[in-house]
Amino acid sequence: MLFRSIQRLEERDGGVYIELETIVLSRGIPHGFRWLIKPLVDELPRKLMLDTLNDTRTAVLHEAQLSTSQGLALTGSR
Numbered sequence: 001m002l003f004r005s006i007q008r009l010e011e012r013d014g015g016v017y018i019e020l021e022t023i024v025l026s027r028g029i030p031h032g033f034r035w036l037i038k039p040l041v042d043e044l045p046r047k048l049m050l051d052t053l054n055d056t057r058t059a060v061l062h063e064a065q066l067s068t069s070q071g072l073a074l075t076g077s078r
Helices: 034-069
Strands: 002-012 015-025
Antiparallel strands (some): 002 015
């Protein structure tokens, strides 16, 4: 299986735009292993995307708390 994830971040309009692109190429699942592998294949891409978004949100909130406690704005003008 080939798995590729590309992330782009761009600061503009007073915020940050995040673009996540995931590409997965694979062969069909052999019938004997389908019962074992199919649930993982069906759920893994969604879980990876949600984990990435949640980690990004946590990092942004953490940075916002640090900036607020130091009296700094999040505009990048430190």
